[in-house]
Amino acid sequence: MIVEIDTNSGFCFGVVRAISLAEEALKDVGSKIYSLGDIVHNLKEVQRLEGLGLQRVTHEDMAKVAGCRLFVRAHGEPPTTFERAKELGIEVVDATCPVVAALQQRVIKARDMMKEFGGQVAILGKRGHAEVVGLTGQIKEEIVVIEGVEDLALLDYERPIYLLSQTTQSVALFNQVAAMIRERLWDEDLLVAEDTICRRVANREQSLREFASRHDVVVFVCGKKSSNGKVLYEVCRKANRKSYCVEDESEMSEEWFAGCESVGICGATSTPLWLMEQIAEKIKNM
Ligand code: SF4
Known part of the structure; x- marks a missing residue:
């Protein structure tokens, strides 16, 4: 056979980079390092890194790790996490994937543009997923999270829409969602659809x-x-x-x-x- x-x-460059940064940080045994959530969505790899000393914590645990180092994984975090870490004297090892970091900046630009035209920002993504939480947390205004065509009713078709995507969504679904939004708008030019799916x-x-x-x-x-x-x-x-x-x-x-x-x-x-x-x-x- x-x-x-x-x-x-196997690992994309964002995950390879995050794991290398974690391994590097773990070599310094001077101060403990904690990971905010699983460093990678793979239990076996998480267990391997735990064996090297990486401990997982939640946002609620942040006060308990004051003064230690905190690892931010490739999915990124909202600015509030970095602010809280600063308040607690936590040193952040930021492994946000550069592709995600660029998308976070795009969310801010989309908000600025929609503010000017009275529109709304939407993201095709999974509600509650760490990357989506990091993206929606970039701005104070609400972002409509669309998980699939069943969520299209959440949008207001009288106003312009700026559609972005979580990096790991399917291109076919993004195109389908964008096409369905265009059909519902009275003028299809009211949609800016930016396929921000990671090509990796x-x-x-x-x-x-x-x-x-x-x-x-x-x-x-x-x-x-x-x-x-x-x-x-x-x-x-x-x-x-x-x-x-x-x-x-x-x-x-x-x-x-x-x-x-x-x-x-x-x-x-x-x-x-x-x-x-x-x-x-x-x-x-x-
Ligand atoms: S954005 Fe792309 S390269 Fe970065 S972690 Fe996600 S899949 Fe990997």
Whole structure:
């Protein structure tokens, strides 16, 4: 049986950068370092970093880590988090992905433009997701979060709309949402639609489709909380109905591979290569 790991899968540059910054910070044992939420949406990688000393805290715990170092992950944070850290004497190790940081600035620009024209800012994204919280928190005005076409009723079609996207959304969904908004507006020029989806995710869709369709069975590895994992797994599933999504090797079943000649292993931008290799080993030993 051929077991192939997709060379285009695994950590994107934003996650590689965040993990390197965390590893670097962990070398300095002088002051403790805490991560605000899971550094990456992958339990196994989180556990590995915990083994090196990184401890996870929530926003509510910030007062307890006063005077220590706090790691801000690739998803970014709203300005209120940085202000609170300053008040508490917390040194921030900021690993906000540069792509997300640029999008945060775009949110401010969109607000300024919409303020001038009495419009509204909307973001295609998942409510409560750390990146979306960081984006909506950039401005005091309300941002309408659209999770899918079912949320389109939340917009006021009498006013201009500036539509942006969380970096890990699907391009197809963004285009669909933008087209449906245009249809509802009395003048389609009242919509500014800026597809701010990260190309490190979007560009993977085509190669993943080809990868998934050339194997008998596909094992997609990703954390349950990974947004881009959900999007990319859907791409696999559409290309190959024998696609399975697992968080680690314990979730695999031998029956999936009965009679199959080739297995493709792939994953999200938060999936470490070492985990895909571990899964490949397990399949070879089955
Ligand atoms: S998917 Fe894109 S935006 Fe998100 S961390 Fe990776 S490089 Fe940055």
